[in-house]
Amino acid sequence: MKAKLAALPMSYRLAVTSRVLAAVFGGYLVAALASVTLTVWLPLNRAEAVVTGMTVSFLVYLVAVLWCFACRSAWSAWVGLLVPSVIMATVSGVARGLGYA
Amino acid sequence: MKEGFRQAMAWLHTWAGLLFGWLLFAIFLTGTLAYFKDETNHWMQPEIPARALNAEASLTLAQHYLQQHAPDASRWIIGLPDARDPGLKVRWQQSAAKPGERGQFTSKILDAQTGAELQLRESMGGEFFYRFHFQLQMPYPWGRWLSTIAAMVMFVALISGIITHKKIFKDFFTFRPRKGQRSWLDGHNALGVLVLPFHLMITYSSLVIFMSMVMPASILASYGTNVRAFYDEVFPASNVPEKANQAAALAPMAPLLGKAREQWSGGEAGWVSVNNPGDANASVVVSRSGSDRVVHDFGSAVTFNGVSGQILAASPQQPLAMAIAGGFYGLHMGHFAGPVLRWLYFIVGLAGTAMIGTGLVIWLGKRQLKHARSGVMPFELRLVEVLNIASMAGLVGAVAVFFWANRLLPVSLAGRADWEINAFFMAWGLSVVHAVLRPGRKAWIEQLALAAALFAALPVLNGLTTPYHLGVTLIQGDWALAGFDLTCLATGLFLTWAAWKMWRAGATARLKKTPRETARPITLEQGAN
Numbered sequence: 064m065k066a067k068l069a070a071l072p073m074s075y076r077l078a079v080t081s082r083v084l085a086a087v088f089g090g091y092l093v094a095a096l097a098s099v100t101l102t103v104w105l106p107l108n109r110a111e112a113v114v115t116g117m118t119v120s121f122l123v124y125l126v127a128v129l130w131c132f133a134c135r136s137a138w139s140a141w142v143g144l145l146v147p148s149v150i151m152a153t154v155s156g157v158a159r160g161l162g163y164a
Numbered sequence: 165m166k167e168g169f170r171q172a173m174a175w176l177h178t179w180a181g182l183l184f185g186w187l188l189f190a191i192f193l194t195g196t197l198a199y200f201k202d203e204t205n206h207w208m209q210p211e212i213p214a215r216a217l218n219a220e221a222s223l224t225l226a227q228h229y230l231q232q233h234a235p236d237a238s239r240w241i242i243g244l245p246d247a248r249d250p251g252l253k254v255r256w257q258q259s260a261a262k263p264g265e266r267g268q269f270t271s272k273i274l275d276a277q278t279g280a281e282l283q284l285r286e287s288m289g290g291e292f293f294y295r296f297h298f299q300l301q302m303p304y305p306w307g308r309w310l311s312t313i314a315a316m317v318m319f320v321a322l323i324s325g326i327i328t329h330k331k332i333f334k335d336f337f338t339f340r341p342r343k344g345q346r347s348w349l350d351g352h353n354a355l356g357v358l359v360l361p362f363h364l365m366i367t368y369s370s371l372v373i374f375m376s377m378v379m380p381a382s383i384l385a386s387y388g389t390n391v392r393a394f395y396d397e398v399f400p401a402s403n404v405p406e407k408a409n410q411a412a413a414l415a416p417m418a419p420l421l422g423k424a425r426e427q428w429s430g431g432e433a434g435w436v437s438v439n440n441p442g443d444a445n446a447s448v449v450v451s452r453s454g455s456d457r458v459v460h461d462f463g464s465a466v467t468f469n470g471v472s473g474q475i476l477a478a479s480p481q482q483p484l485a486m487a488i489a490g491g492f493y494g495l496h497m498g499h500f501a502g503p504v505l506r507w508l509y510f511i512v513g514l515a516g517t518a519m520i521g522t523g524l525v526i527w528l529g530k531r532q533l534k535h536a537r538s539g540v541m542p543f544e545l546r547l548v549e550v551l552n553i554a555s556m557a558g559l560v561g562a563v564a565v566f567f568w569a570n571r572l573l574p575v576s577l578a579g580r581a582d583w584e585i586n587a588f589f590m591a592w593g594l595s596v597v598h599a600v601l602r603p604g605r606k607a608w609i610e611q612l613a614l615a616a617a618l619f620a621a622l623p624v625l626n627g628l629t630t631p632y633h634l635g636v637t638l639i640q641g642d643w644a645l646a647g648f649d650l651t652c653l654a655t656g657l658f659l660t661w662a663a664w665k666m667w668r669a670g671a672t673a674r675l676k677k678t679p680r681e682t683a684r685p686i687t688l689e690q691g692a693n
Binding site: 094095096098099101102103107108109110111112113114115116117118120121124125128129132133155 | 169172173175176316319320323324327368371372375376379381382383385386387394397398483484485486488489492
């Protein structure tokens with residue numbers, strides 16, 4: 064694969080780099096936001112909700128990373144992470160506004 | 165599209181596995197060795213005598229010792245002996261010179277029956293492997309971060325690996341020995357599938373263990389800057405009274421063990437810590453031993469007033485979320501495992517290590533075939549080869565060197581425990597140099613043979629340097645020491661076999677240059693189907 068890679072065009076390499084960055088940093092963002100959203104919406108006491116959120120976040124991270132390499136293009140990798148991020152940030156922001164958190 | 169998905173997952177599996185494979189191999193191997201941490205400690209500090217267990221008597225001895233040697237300490241921590249770890253451990257922390265500073269810790273190990281300070285060879289023992297497997301000998305917190313990142317990569321490599329192999333169970337019953345690259349792939353698949361539940365558990369649980377370090381967003385969102393409040397809620401036992409600055413004698417602590425046992429319906433105490441001994445507000449926290457149940461509960465402790473002996477607080481039943489996280493922690497550590505289950509942990513841990521190792525070998529082997537005819541290897545393949553040799557054969561040899569250093573370094577040497585670790589890293593470093601200087605197969609054979617000799621000779625070295633050799637330990641039934649020697653011997657035999665296989669394969673390759681083998685590279689994608 065290395066030998067093949069050497070012959071691969073720059074655009075392909077940039078796309079792979081972009082997917083890796085999306086997976087590592089975008090994936091972390093999605094996972095962190097998922098843990099926060101779970102924490103503020105779960106009907107548990109504070110400490111339990113926090114622990115549940117953290118425990119589940121790694122599964123979200125995993126799915127996010129797989130998504131980044133399974134989707135059709137590097138752009139869709141970013142879109143697929145940023146859309147849920149915005150939704151989760153809004154949802155947990157609403158909870159905070161309503162005084163849940 | 166479906167084919168494309170599997171191919172993408174195969175790509176991810178290949179590259180995530182390669183980049184972190186060497187680090188993961190070291191983490192898995194040292195983590196596996198850490199399942200026998202106490203037994204390794206016992207072998208590396210055989211001066212600690214095994215005594216009949218009596219928690220009350222040991223605690224009284226520890227209290228006397230600490231009252232004599234550390235009356236002004238801000239905290240005492242007493243580790244009670246158990247069947248696997250026979251020493252009575254005492255630690256104390258000096259009161260901080262300035263507020264806000266952390267006082268110095270001092271540790272000693274006492275004879276559990278006489279209370280006398282034991283004269284031991286200084287050694288990190290099995291603790292070294294345990295610490296290395298998540299701290300990687302790096303300063304706090306970088307090692308923990310790097311190992312947790314490696315764990316996340318392992319998680320991704322595992323799941324993408326499962327997706328790559330769609331016919332997992334058919335593959336499992338297919339093992340084609342003596343077929344070169346094919347056999348390595350079959351072996352990799354079989355090792356992966358056979359202990360898949362262990363791989364998933366160990367990888368996911370390692371993330372859960374460090375979750376509050378690597379994924380603190382929800383703590384910050386709920387508690388803001390008052391992170392301390394979170395830990396107080398999760399670990400209620402850590403909430404102890406402040407110092408009163410008024411002298412008062414500490415009550416005898418032994419009777420507190422019985423009261424703690426009542427709270428836990430018979431569960432045994434593992435640790436006792438005393439805050440502000442000699443103060444009117446002294447508190448004694450009796451923590452439950454982790455070895456009698458699977459679900460680990462950090463907060464499982466009973467707090468007593470140190471002067472009156474009254475119960476101040478007992479941790480409530482663990483809530484479900486904490487019980488799940490604690491369950492993963494407990495499964496990862498395996499403190500609850502008896503001898504049979506502990507061996508099973510050790511064996512599946514080795515299987516996981518071997519799965520990573522075979523994966524690295526496959527990556528290189530499949531690419532080497534393309535260059536077999538020209539005989540010239542590109543730089544990046546040579547780099548992978550060197551790293552493969554040093555990270556696998558070199559590491560195994562370094563482990564043996566660590567044990568040799570424990571028996572050969574003089575007891576009076578200053579910083580002896582550090583020198584054992586230096587010996588380990590020097591041996592590992594030399595294996596890199598050796599792998600660079602020698603051709604690939606020769607480097608493999610020589611390093612494996614050296615490691616084999618070092619391991620096989622360990623029981624002999626042990627017999628020459630200590631009175632705790634196999635002839636004594638087998639007769640006395642000291643299975644920790646005898647088992648350690650016998651395991652070293654078995655490791656030596658296994659490595660000899662590996663070196664011999666490697667040598668034979670090289671000899672046959674030179675004898676009959678089969679054009680079929682060299683001309684037809686087997687790709688991972690083909691193998692996966």
